[in-house]
Structure formats: structure tokens, C-alpha cells
Amino acid sequence: MDGMDRCSANYLPLTPITFLERSAAVYGDRISLVYGRVQYTWRETLLRCTRLASALVRMGIARGDVVAALAPNIPAMYELHFAVPMAGAVLCSLNVRHDAAMVSTLLSHSEAKIIVVDYQFEHIVMGAIKAMSERREKIPLVVIINEYDQPPSHIDREGSASGYLEFESLLESGKLDFKIRRPKDELDPIALNYTSGTTSRPKGVIYSHRGAYLNALSAVLLNDMCSLPVYLWVVPMFHCNGWSLTWGVAAQSGTNICQRNASAKEIFDNISLHKVTHMGGAPTVLNMIINAPTSEQKPLPGKVTMMTGGAPPPSHVLFKMRAMGFLIVHAYGLTETYGPATVCSWKPEWDSLPQDKQAKLSSRQGLQHVGLEEVDIKDPVTMESAPADGKTIGEVMVRGNTVMSGYLKDLKATREAFNGGWFRSGDLGVRHPDGYIELKDRSKDIIISGGENISSIEVESVLFSHPSVLEAAVVGRPDDHWGETPCAFVKLKDGCSASEEDIIKFCREHLPHYMAPRSVVFKDLPKTSTGKTQKFILKEEAKAMGSLPKQTSKL
């Protein structure tokens, strides 16, 4: 249309940096962040992030450079989510459970110029740097974060890195008149998140300023997060940037309650002390909360909305959380979708259903949030949509502005993931008659026994309903006759007991015979730092077990 003009008055690249600036302008005196005795206001957070961005630039950080971070949910980690983009750089938050070898691999792959590391994980980074030196790779500068509000402890520890830059000193060297480097294009990268590696070699998922902005607002909306929320950090910030809520809480000028560790006691204490309104956590956190000793539990000060995701929470867990007063928002997503992509939006008409029916309905993955344009269940070959029959299994595919920009240095993998114009999640699911989708399994976790597809998730949900079972995972065990048979790995609750026979019998009572596990292993389950069970480890274990002896191998 004639008369239109595009200029800085009406077009600015979308970026979550504006959320911080606005909170500092509108709610400058409001507490932005609390960590033990440490607290900052939004005005202070903006000033600290500005100084930090300035300091990074003075250290030589250029547009597009990667700054890595290895830290738990502490203030520095939150500040890096704004300061690094404000320096025009890309934040690469690493999983604190990685070992030195993995960290060295990711530092090499990302070509990080700086790594900011919490004192607790200094030894990991030192190990990584050593490995990189030995490989004659360019090593990043190291910045150490001391514990806040305490005398620096790392200097006295053995193998200390006293020669390294210290975070607060670095921050103080920055200038307040620093001119924030806004993205030149809203598709410029803001973050690099390596997939948690439940299955394969980690891939570097690139997030854009635009995607981060839109998914942050979507996460706010799907949590019904009104202005001035009090958000408790349990979801690691290094996990999809805290499911996009590092930025989202700033959009709503909320208060971030940080905690180094996330024990049930700390969670209940912080909820009570700070009148937390919102939080998030993987199903393992829900498990921890409902199984916390009564002595550690505290009554909730008000409604606490808790977003969960990462794996479908078993119905009985959802049920117990609700009974405790938590309002559970069940979302689903992947690293590639900035965390939450779909949400099982609650419907008022469900209120009058029996509790078990409610839990069943809300354990589904639902539909796209407001910022994602489409979700579908498709045949991965023909790309045809599956009917909404609750039965036909297809691949969960999404498309929209909150899908990653691609995999770093792996255009081939990017194009494969986007083949057909949709992002292929690798998850299998069905669409129910009401349109909501439900995950059935990861493509690679489906168990094929005698030609039948067995959803490991379905078997697990039965195991979870056993009164003695705390955690469970089911994988395929090789079988000479059936190809595979379901093998359950189970962790029992403290003080509970159950035999292999008990478990198998229980499953046979609740499942078709062929779906019930044929073998049960009792043990602690290997987990990623985000609480996902590392099934590939269990699969290796099941593989090593070999086929069941013949006499028991008939169903």
C-alpha cells in the first residue's frame, strides 16, 4: 500500500532484551531476583547486565561470538541470559552434569570464546581446558563465579584457578554507559543449547532473538502468568533457557527465586517464604514433591501454578499434586522448540469429571501454545495427517516461529529435521477425537515384539500406578523368538518391596499380555540433569542381558 514506510519508528528486531529494559523502567524498585540473602531490583539487574555486557565486549567479545556458561540456578546465570545477548553474543548454557570430556567437546564445537563457570564446577572446566590444550585447540577464557555473599572459597581449595578472572570483578569492570548491542536482525542467534543427549551425540540447537521473544510470551500465557509473578527456579536455566522463562519472567516483571539445589525441603521453604506463584519442573520433581517426608512439607501460601513437561507425567502423580494444591500445567516440547511447544489446556467442563478421568485427560500433551502456529500427527513418509481417532500412531510434527533456527554446523541435520516443511520431533503420538495429541513414545523407544508395537510409555504408566514403584522405565530386550520383549527397570519407594513376579503380575492385570514386561530389573535409573531417564543406557544394559532363556520365552 502506498504511504507505508519502514524505519526505526515502527520496526525493531524482536528481542527479549526489551523485557529487561521495560521491567527496569516500569518496576525498577521491584525485586527481580532473590538468592539466599542476596537480592536485586530490576533497576539493579539492568545495571548489572549492562556492566556485564560492557565487560564482555571489553574482553573482546564480538557480535555472534559464543559465551558459554556452566552454573546452577544462581543470579549470574540469570544475568548472563540478558548480558550475553546485550553484548551481541550467543549464550551457550551447558548442563552441569556433563563431565570434563563432554564439556571440552561442546566448547570446541561451539568455539566459545569465554566460559563462565560456577565455583562448584570449576574442576570440570579445568579438566575440559586441559583436554583442549592437549588437543592443541584454542581454549576459551575462564571466568569463575564465587559463591555470593560469602568469602571466595575456591582460592583455598586444592587445584584452584586463582589466576582466573572472577565474575563480580569482571562485572565491575564494565561501564554503565555501554551502548547495548541490539540484534541487527531478529533472526540473529541469541542462544545455543545442546540437546541433553538422551539418545545420540549432542547437537547444538540455535535459538533466535525472535523465537526467544515469542516463546517467552507464549510460556507466560500458557502458565496464565499475570504481571508480577514470583517464580521459583527448579527447572535448570541451562535447560532450554529455563523453558524460555528466564526471559518470560522479565516480560512480566516477576521476581526470580534462585536456588542452587532443588531438594523438596528447599522447594517447600522457598514457596512458603517468598509466596511463590509459579514454578516448573520435570515429572521427577513432581515425584519428589509428593513423596517428600511430611516434616519437609509446608502448606502452600496460595495457588502455585507448576508447569511440567519433558516426559508425560503419570496420572496418579498429577492427581496427587493437585490434591496438594498445585495447579499443574502440562506442557510438551523439545530443545528444538525452545522448551514448551504444546500445552494440555484445561477445559472448565473437565472440572465435573471424576478425578481419575481428569488426570488422564490432563496427562496428554494437548495442542500448540499461542506462539506456535501448528502441531500435527503425521505419517513421516507420506506426510499425511493421522485421523483424530486416538489410535493411529504418527510422528509429532510442529511448525512455527518458536522452532529452532537449526543445528550448529550441521545443515544436513537441520534440513533432515525440517524435511517437508515441518519440524520432525522424533516423538510418536496419536490425536484424540477432541484434537489433543498424546505421546506414545520416542520413535526409537517403541518396542516391537512379535510384530506388535508396544508403547514403553503405556507400560510405564501402569508401573507407576503400582503402590511400591517410585520410578520406572521400559525398554526392549532382545529376544530370539519375539525380536524384543519389554524389560522394566524399576526403582522402588523407600521402605517398599516387590518382587519381579509381583510387578509382572500387576502389569498383566492392567495390560494386554504381550505388553507386560517379561523381565524386571530393580535399580536407580540413570538420568540427565533435567530429570529425563537416559533410556539409551538402559537399552545397552538390556542388550547386554541378551535373550531370555527359552523356557520362559513363550507368552
Next chain:
Amino acid sequence: MDGMDRCSANYLPLTPITFLERSAAVYGDRISLVYGRVQYTWRETLLRCTRLASALVRMGIARGDVVAALAPNIPAMYELHFAVPMAGAVLCSLNVRHDAAMVSTLLSHSEAKIIVVDYQFEHIVMGAIKAMSERREKIPLVVIINEYDQPPSHIDREGSASGYLEFESLLESGKLDFKIRRPKDELDPIALNYTSGTTSRPKGVIYSHRGAYLNALSAVLLNDMCSLPVYLWVVPMFHCNGWSLTWGVAAQSGTNICQRNASAKEIFDNISLHKVTHMGGAPTVLNMIINAPTSEQKPLPGKVTMMTGGAPPPSHVLFKMRAMGFLIVHAYGLTETYGPATVCSWKPEWDSLPQDKQAKLSSRQGLQHVGLEEVDIKDPVTMESAPADGKTIGEVMVRGNTVMSGYLKDLKATREAFNGGWFRSGDLGVRHPDGYIELKDRSKDIIISGGENISSIEVESVLFSHPSVLEAAVVGRPDDHWGETPCAFVKLKDGCSASEEDIIKFCREHLPHYMAPRSVVFKDLPKTSTGKTQKFILKEEAKAMGSLPKQTSKL
């Protein structure tokens, strides 16, 4: 960064059309719209809009064509907000208070291909068409909307347009398998809104899909509108597309309560009947509500959040509304900013202040909402920011993604408005020490008396606090000695009386002497359809009055 790819999997033009699609998918059975006995679900609304878009395309509507609408807040008007963009076209909602001459001017200027008109305003359009025919201009096709749920009434009226297409028949001719025409670029126009013309010739303000999407979400957030709101339509949908909430209510899968007229009785009845959670209205609506006869008032069923704007609401009005149980959200914006641009965000610490202080604080215009990047008070010549002293007057300027694309066919005016990289609002204001801005006047409404700037708004707010005054407006009256003196136009409340002397005396008790009106005229104030006082008419009147006689012209 290497590995990035942009394709339909991760980039789609932002458009509010997705809000409708998502509501139909997630909340298909939920009521989308109620109008008397008529109601639709979100599934039905999507189907109706799809049919309507299809029908428009079958009528020959091409991408970028303008479809005009002249209707009150009825279902068709809401549907056009989605159906027209879904046809790839641009919606031009016209003010129902325009006369035939103005409508003909705007139809010509916009080159509308179709005009959809409510039966009540058919005669206006017929007059416009007649004028266009006489000017030998290309005339648009006319589509008449009959009253819903009633036998067509217009056919029997004199001068009927029985030859015209009827809205429901047109809609029914559309196909459900119509492929929605999404914008090719998110900056493609979605709407054309003519400024309400308080001062000058209307200008056609172009909105983009991107801006509409972002301002709709911003309006949702600034109203703390959680999912599933019940929204009462008082703000005309033709006014900045209902302050962006035509689209915003769809983003939150809310229920739209439509009403043809907005009397106090209808407002109270609908709030009570439908358990309204959100609404909006100009300060005149607030006035109407607080002055409604007790017989028409009904207790609110719950918290009702009401966004107001368009003119700064007098403190005592805000105060009374709150006492009635309304939670007032005071926003500010212009047609050029898709409606709301700033909001006087409430601060919890204000809760403990005296009521009059609270009202005073919240009658300010505040700061940018989450979707607008910046607001400033600037010297229009030097572009320097005014200090935050609450005194230095400058022009309110904004920039961000929720600023219009430009003025249709007037690139010169667009460039003037954007001169310096900011949108110049034409409003004068100050910045307070807490950062919030407060309007002092329109640039052209400031009164200059003896070299002193007098804010007409400040004088008006004193007049509003007079117990007998219902409405007031102050303009400059020419004066041989002082240049101008303030002249007040006042409408008294029913059954109240006050003399010119009373009013002047009252003002002198509350204002510096030079700011008090020197003359008072009692009369009904001329208004635009959106409730803004048409000061240019009053200025003409004051001009015609000429200078005050000399003996009274000394301060």
C-alpha cells in the same frame, strides 16, 4: 551461524489469524460470541469466517484489496476482523457516526471494493454511493447485514436496498474447503483505520499483520487477561479494531459479548448475565457508569477489569469506578499505535496510599506495554529527552513494532510523523521522577496566555472535581491583551446548578490565577463517536466569541 535454515518449519509471518485457528482447535466447543439470543462456538466462528473469506474471494476480492465495514459491535463486525484478512484483504472499519459525505470520501480514498453495512446505517452508505456516482467514481459493492435472529426488516423500510447482497446469504455462499490466504509477509496490511478526526482531515492509518499480532498480545497482557476471559464489547470495534482486542480475545479463547448499543443498563445487565471479566471504554463510558441511576445498576458478579483510555480519566472518576468494584487499567495510545501503547501499570506499594493519591498516580499514562519498545518525552526540535522532573513539557514519542506502517497515499505525512526515527504523537506531556509519563495536552490544545503555557487538561481536571460538573473542556479564547485566555465549556449534572462566577471562583481556589478560566459556557459538548470531545469545534466557537471586554481582561 552455520547450520541455520529458514523455511516453513521455523518461520511463518505473524498474523492474528492463527489466534482464531488455535481457539477453534483447542476450545472448539467454547462460546466465542454472544449477541442477544445468538451465540457461536469458536469452531463455528472459524467455519463462518472461512466461508465468509471464501465468499469475498469469489466476489473478486484480491490480495491487498480493501473491504470496508460500517457496523456497531455485532457478530458480523467481529467476524470481518478475521474473514477479511483470511481473504488476503484489508479491513477498513468506518466510524458509524460518519455522515454520508464522510463515508463517500473514505470509500473513495481507500478504494474499497466492498462495503459491508449494518441495516441501521444503510441509508448512510446509500447516500455515500449516490455521492460517489455523482462524482463518477468507482463504487463498491454493498453487502447489508440484517438484524440477527429477526426477520429482515430493511426490505420493508423506505429507500431499502433490497437489490443488495445480504450478509448471511453471502456467507453461506462461501466454501468450507477454502484455503486461507495467509500474509506473504508479516508486514502486509491487515487493516486501515481512519483517524477519528478531532482536528484535521481523517488520515488512513495502515496496520500490519505483525503489528496486529503483537499489539493484540500486548493488550491481553496489559489487561492481565488470563485464558478464557469474558469480554464485553463497549469500545467500538471500528476504533483501532477494538483497541486490538478483536484479535486479542481470540488469542485467549475468550467469549465476546456483543451489544448493539452501550447504555448503562445494557452494560450492567450483560456484566451480570454473562459474568463479564474484562471490558473497555472511554472516560465518557466510565462517567455513564458512575452516574447511572441506581435502578439500572447491578452488583458486579466478580472482578471486572476495565481498560480505559482515549483521554486521561479524571481522578475522581477513577476513584468512583474502583469503589464500585471495577479494576481500572489506564492505557494511552492513538490510532497510529493500534490503540493501547502505554499503560499506567499499578504498583503494589500504591495500595497503602490515600485514595486521592492513588487516583492521581493512576490517572497518568505510564510507560510502554510489553510489545512497544520505547516511549519518551522529547523536545520535538532537538529530539533531546526531557528530564524526569514532572515539569518539563515535551512531545510524547514512541517507537516499536506496534506503530503503524504509515498513512495511506500520504508518504509525506508518514515521513513527517516518523521524522527522527520516532513516531511523534502530537501529544504533550511530562515525565515524572518515577519514569511514568503524564499527558499535558495535545500540541494544538495548549493555551498560551501572556507567554505562559496552560495545560487545558489540568484546568479540566479541576473542573471535573467540581460537584456539579458532568463534563468539561477548556480551550483558548482570543484575547487582545493576553493572546489567549482559558475558556471553559461545561455540562452540568442533571439537577445541578452553578453560575459562571461559581466555576471561576472554584478554579481560582485550586489553580494558579492565570490558569483559571476567564469565561464559562454551559452546553452539551460535541463528541466524536469514540467519546472524545471535539475541541476544534469549541475552538471555533471561542474564536467567534472574540476578545473579552477590556475591563475584565486584567488578571
